[in-house]
Amino acid sequence: AHIPYDGTPIPGVKYTIREYKSKKGGSYFDVEYTDFILEGQTDANGLVDIEFYRKKNQKYNYDIKFDYSSMNVSFPAYSLINAPTYKNLSKSNPDGNRFDIRVLPHCQMHFKIENVNCFNSSDSMRFKTYNPDERPFQSFDLIPVWSNYKIGCGIFAELINDKMLSGRKLYQIEVTRNGIKNVYVDTFFLHPNQLNEVFLQY
Secondary structure (H helix, E strand, C coil), X not given: CEECCCCEECCCXXXXXXXXXXXXXXXXXXXXXXXXXXXXXXXXXXXXCCCCCCCCCCCEEEEEEEECCCCCCCCCCEEEECCCCEEECCCCCHHXXXXXXXXXXXXXXXXXXXXXXXXXXXXXXXEEEECCCCCCCCCHHHCCCCCCCEECCEEEEEEEEEEEECEEEEEEEEEEECCXXXXXXXXEEECCCCEEEEEEEC
């Protein structure tokens, strides 16, 4: 458990592992738990490594539940990113039993789009954006949709968002002037618990 952009560990994420088997004659979701239970939490490094021997009887399975109510986050407001709450543990795929719990503190963002180098009223601009600390496997190639075109000159948008996720904010920007198209990438770092300026000026 960690803040992904700087590796800050998150202690205190609790887990409970229980053993169960399907009830005889019951449905797929009708199970009964045994008295086997493992409990613990992430340590000061945000880590925990759990190992136990399962019963040889193949009828028994194991699941894990997570409790985030007591974890130690030093920021007043934050979001858990795709954090699991309940999972069945896999006997055949150990990698399926690894959990990356990401925490992103909130921040403010002053956002502005402005054509500062105007050629004429036919200038156009559009962009794509994502936060790799929120979605580490994302890329611009996997984002099919661009923003709407901004046509002409001047300021096209200016606003303050009070609840943004901190971390890296990537923009792929396509600008066309005088029939010439250029594409470039800008990266902004949104610092937690403060107002950040993100100006797309082209």
